Amino acid sequence: GAVVSQHPSRVICKSGTSVKIECRSLDFQATTMFWYRQFPKQSLMLMATSNEGSKATYEQGVEKDKFLINHASLTLSTLTVTSAHPEDSSFYICSARLEETQYFGPGTRLLVL
Amino acid sequence: DAKTTQPPSMDCAEGRAANLPCNHSTISGNEYVYWYRQIHSQGPQYIIHGLKNNETNEMASLIITEDRKSSTLILPHATLRDTAVYYCIVRSLWAAGNKLTFGGGTRVLVKP
Numbered sequence: 001g002a003v004v005s006q007h008p009s010r011v012i013c014k015s016g017t018s019v020k021i022e023c024r025s026l027d028f029q030a031t032t033m034f035w036y037r038q039f040p041k042q043s044l045m046l047m048a049t050s051n052e053g054s055k056a057t058y059e060q061g062v063e064k065d066k067f068l069i070n071h072a073s074l075t076l077s078t079l080t081v082t083s084a085h086p087e088d089s090s091f092y093i094c095s096a097r098l099e100e101t102q103y104f105g106p107g108t109r110l111l112v113l
Numbered sequence: 114d115a116k117t118t119q120p121p122s123m124d125c126a127e128g129r130a131a132n133l134p135c136n137h138s139t140i141s142g143n144e145y146v147y148w149y150r151q152i153h154s155q156g157p158q159y160i161i162h163g164l165k166n167n168e169t170n171e172m173a174s175l176i177i178t179e180d181r182k183s184s185t186l187i188l189p190h191a192t193l194r195d196t197a198v199y200y201c202i203v204r205s206l207w208a209a210g211n212k213l214t215f216g217g218g219t220r221v222l223v224k225p
Binding site: 002005007032034036043044045046049091093095097100101102103104105106107109 | 145147149151154155156157158159162167200211212213214215216217218
């Protein structure tokens with residue numbers, strides 16, 4: 001149990017375009033999901049907390065207008081990277097909270113050319 | 114949330130027990146100790162968590178000292194597939210958003 005999926009697993013896009021990443025909890029409902037970003041050889045950095053039916057809470061330094069988060073259902077949260085630039089290239093990972101524990105998706109590798 | 118200190122890396126022999134230490138000397142009474150691991154290019158995998166009692170599951174054992182200032186994750190029989198970065202995180206369940214803050218972790222290399 002407690003499986004979280006992400007789609008796509010990897011994406012390449014041109015600079016200036018927008019990319020949407022989906023995060024789904026497959027066998028449980030999650031009122032809270034989280035989005036992280038990880039650059040090469042670095043640890044995970046929390047970007048935002050996604051709450052079902054309400055606005056996301058962003059960490060300091062994360063632009064909410066650039067990283068749009070929607071948590072429209074108890075099993076789906078989406079992260080849209082708007083007007084992507086090469087510096088947005090990273091590994092994006094979501095997690096979903098079930099009771100006391102967060103379970104992570106497999107990650108989405110974004111490359112912006 | 115309390116900060117944790119882990120060795121940056123360690124090697125383990127395949128088939129032997131791997132003991133991963135974590136120091137969390139500023140942990141408060143309502144903070145749990147969580148362990149996750151991240152295999153290269155994958156999302157973190159939940160391993161185990163505990164408050165003050167020792168815990169065991171099918172993956173590992175968690176030993177928390179009586180004063181709760183440190184803990185040890187034990188992989189009973191390390192395999193090559195256990196090579197990963199292991200993160201020790203302390204977190205209060207009542208903290209706003211129940212956030213997890215990842216430190217540098219311990220890079221574990223299991224050798225044949």
